[in-house]
Amino acid sequence: MTQHTDVVVIGGGQAGLAAGYHLRRQGLDFVVLDAQAAPGGAWQHTWDSLHLFSPAAFSSLPGRLMPPQPGKEYPDAGHVVAYLNDYEKRYDLPVQRAVRVIGVHDDGRLLRVETDSGTWRARAVISATGTWWRPFLPTVPGREDFKGRQLHTVSYRRPQDFAGQRVIVVGGGNSGAQIAADLAHDTELTWVTQRPPRYLADDIDGRALFDAATARRRALDEGRTDTGGVASLGDIVAVPPVREARDAGRLKAPPMFARLVRDGVVWDDGTRAPADAVIWCTGFRPALSHLSPLGLRGSRGHIDTVGTRAAADPRLHLLGYGDWTGPASATLIGVGRPARDAAREIAEFLGGEG
Numbered sequence: 001m002t003q004h005t006d007v008v009v010i011g012g013g014q015a016g017l018a019a020g021y022h023l024r025r026q027g028l029d030f031v032v033l034d035a036q037a038a039p040g041g042a043w044q045h046t047w048d049s050l051h052l053f054s055p056a057a058f059s060s061l062p063g064r065l066m067p068p069q070p071g072k073e074y075p076d077a078g079h080v081v082a083y084l085n086d087y088e089k090r091y092d093l094p095v096q097r098a099v100r101v102i103g104v105h106d107d108g109r110l111l112r113v114e115t116d117s118g119t120w121r122a123r124a125v126i127s128a129t130g131t132w133w134r135p136f137l138p139t140v141p142g143r144e145d146f147k148g149r150q151l152h153t154v155s156y157r158r159p160q161d162f163a164g165q166r167v168i169v170v171g172g173g174n175s176g177a178q179i180a181a182d183l184a185h186d187t188e189l190t191w192v193t194q195r196p197p198r199y200l201a202d203d204i205d206g207r208a209l210f211d212a213a214t215a216r217r218r219a220l221d222e223g224r225t226d227t228g229g230v231a232s233l234g235d236i237v238a239v240p241p242v243r244e245a246r247d248a249g250r251l252k253a254p255p256m257f258a259r260l261v262r263d264g265v266v267w268d269d270g271t272r273a274p275a276d277a278v279i280w281c282t283g284f285r286p287a288l289s290h291l292s293p294l295g296l297r298g299s300r301g302h303i304d305t306v307g308t309r310a311a312a313d314p315r316l317h318l319l320g321y322g323d324w325t326g327p328a329s330a331t332l333i334g335v336g337r338p339a340r341d342a343a344r345e346i347a348e349f350l351g352g353e354g
């Protein structure tokens, strides 16, 4: 059976919900299709000790402040899931689960959205599928030779799973630092980073990241010098557990090793570290395979965008994947503005279409 609507939003995480909020305000007919069985997007799957890097009030979607979590300045992932669940209900957003979009096709004037449970035809599509579903693993010699356990950030849950083991954590971003701090007490930890870890000043949290991303966008839009944005501040937010582990001297980070061997890793100078497990905190890529039938892939595996709109197809918008789809759009507080712009642009485009 084929169903029709003005706009199909693909993904019901925070970005998809923010899009829904603004589409409703524009008076458009829409549906949100989400592959998960329950609300909360990627936040349902993070490690147990993960806490936001901003206080609740600075982690809110449009229209509704995230309430504080009792006893915690920086809420945990469970609190975010509860907030997203409540947000969806409060605004009565039409989210359908569990519906996975397989492909978006050009169908003349409309876009055809094929899912694992039927077909939709829409005048516009907002893709908001996040990055959690496409973990990135770098090519490192010997990865198949290592006989221990290898996992990516997405599969890490808690330090007890590695108690007493020799664990190598790879990656100098926030995931790497937080997981290394999480493991610092219970394991024999080696944390390796490509370049020396760059901590933000201890009094800086996600609020400053949002401001820096916005300032960079504004500078670029106005033709001024690139401020460097978030990257100019550093990579790692010194959230309390990271700060504690660092200050206790448990987060010394040697440079990246040269290769893996059967029982561990080896550096260029021949130094070896035996290991039971290697945890790759090496980032993510945007989950865009459902858009492949449109043939829009540009440079760097992204789709070229003007704001959130696909440069080559005004019916398609991309939301929440990173700064290339709006400053800080991959954060709770940052996704509201590009969601508003996307909904407004779609309303204008569909209005012009008649």
Ligand code: FAD
Pocket: 010, 011, 012, 013, 014, 015, 016, 033, 034, 035, 036, 040, 041, 042, 043, 046, 051, 052, 053, 054, 059, 099, 100, 101, 102, 128, 129, 130, 131, 132, 133, 175, 206, 287, 290, 319, 320, 321, 330, 331, 332, 333
């Ligand atoms: P997601 O939450 O991934 O939601 C996308 C949804 O789309 C999912 O439900 C998925 O199942 C669905 N989907 C995917 N493909 C399909 C398909 N083909 N068909 C149908 N549905 C599909 N941000 C902050 O603001 N503060 C923080 O402190 C913070 N900490 C972070 C810590 C970590 C470790 C990570 C990885 C990110 C963090 N972020 C933080 C960034 C960001 O807020 C999250 O990554 C957020 O989950 C992104 O939301 P999203 O809606 O774009 O994607």
